[in-house]
Amino acid sequence: MEPKLEVWQRGPIAGIPALLQPVAHALLQSSxxxxxxxxxxxxxxxxxxxxxxxxxxFHLQHIAGVLDRLFTYARKESLTNxxxxxxxxxxxxxxxxxxTKELIETFNQQVSISIDELKKVNxxxxxxxxxxxxxxxxxxxxGLYVHAAEHTMRHIGQLLVTVxxxxxxx
Numbered sequence: 001m002e003p004k005l006e007v008w009q010r011g012p013i014a015g016i017p018a019l020l021q022p023v024a025h026a027l028l029q030s031s032x033x034x035x036x037x038x039x040x041x042x043x044x045x046x047x048x049x050x051x052x053x054x055x056x057x058f059h060l061q062h063i064a065g066v067l068d069r070l071f072t073y074a075r076k077e078s079l080t081n082x083x084x085x086x087x088x089x090x091x092x093x094x095x096x097x098x099x100t101k102e103l104i105e106t107f108n109q110q111v112s113i114s115i116d117e118l119k120k121v122n123x124x125x126x127x128x129x130x131x132x133x134x135x136x137x138x139x140x141x142x143g144l145y146v147h148a149a150e151h152t153m154r155h156i157g158q159l160l161v162t163v164x165x166x167x168x169x170x
Contacts, residue, residue: 007032015119019126019142024118026149030063030156031111037160038104041167046100047093050165058091059159060103063152064110065090070148071117073132074141114148121145 007013008025016024038056046057054062065086072079079087089095098106126142139147 017123019123020118023145023149026153027111030152033156037163043100045166048166056162059155061090063155064107066151067110067114067148070144071114073130074144
C-alpha cells in the first residue's frame with residue numbers, strides 16, 4: 001500500500017490565495033495528524049501530565065483557542081469576554097467538561113472556520129499591521145497567519161509525544 005501524501009503534496013486548496021496555501025496546508029495537515037494521534041486514546045488520561053509536560057487536554061484546548069484568537073486579531077478585532085474566559089480555562093481539568101471527542105470536534109470546527117476565513121483574504125492586505133493582546137504588540141496579517149500555522153503544528157508534535165508516552169504506560 002502506497003503511503004498517503006501529505007496535504008501540501010496534494011496540490012492547492014480550492015479558494016485559498018496562493019500566498020496562503022502553506023498556511024491552509026499546515027492547518028489541514030494538523031487536523032489529519034490529530035485524528036491519527038488520538039485514535040483509540042484512553043479518555044482516562046486526557047489530563048495526565050507525564051514528566052510535568054502539558055496534558056493532551058491542554059493541547060487540544062490550546063490549539064483551537066490560539067487559532068480562534070489569532071484569527072480574531074487578523075480581523076482587527078479584540079478578544080471577547082468569552083474568548084478570554086476560554087483562555088483562562090485552558091488546561092484546567094476541573095473547569096473543562098468536554099470529552100476528548102468534543103475537544104477534537106472543537107479543533108476541527110476551528111480549522112474549518114480558519115480555512116473559510118483564509119478564502120476571503122485580500123492578498124493586498126497581507127503586509128498590513130495588526131496588533132495582538134492588551135499590549136497591542138505589532139505584527140502583520142501574514143505574520144498572524146503564519147504563526148497560526150506553525151504554532152498549531154508545534155502543538156500537534158508535542159501532543160504526539162505526550163500521547164505516545166501516556167499510551168505506552170497505560
